[in-house]
Amino acid sequence: QKEVEQNSGPLSVPEGAIASLNCTYSDRGSQSFFWYRQYSGKSPELIMFIYSNGDKEDGRFTAQLNKASQYVSLLIRDSQPSDSATYLCAASIGGGATNKLIFGTGTLLAVQP
């Protein structure tokens, strides 16, 4: 069974620190990877996607992908209390224009003021 695994947390970091969120996936055929942020009672909101090995930066967020290790991570620099949320990692399965996503159960991040 294809899976995406995340530590459920909570991951507690002080304000201004770097938060590091990790994810592993089982399907070596996965080509695309996504990080979503979900506030309590709200819907998932896309933060970043990454397709290629290496790092991808967008503002305070950096996604890292290592396909050989089947590992994806999200770094949040200068963490703010407003970053406190559940972060969902997702990997694509299938191919072409008809990809499905499989989601991890999410990591709860708590940024302490």
Next chain:
Amino acid sequence: DAEITQSPRHKITETGRQVTLACHQTWNHNNMFWYRQDLGHGLRLIHYSYGVQDTNKGEVSDGYSVSRSNTEDLPLTLESAASSQTSVYFCASSSATDTQYFGPGTRLTVL
């Protein structure tokens, strides 16, 4: 602005009743998806569609059905609601890329 909406946002029903949850998107996306989210299980795929008249079962499709008669809508029907179907339901859509955009969700309680 393009968006994806769901209705109702909250629904309480009784065991055995048929319930339909609506999902409408104005992105003109071909792909639409229904998920349920429960504590400890994350988002699980119920049904999905890659275009008009196309529907497919996801990992937790038992007791649910969908139909796709146009690009904009993918209603989810619970044929005979069960207490195990109490959950938060999210609809999502995507274009040719994988990126999925989610609706606001429907909280369903089956008594």
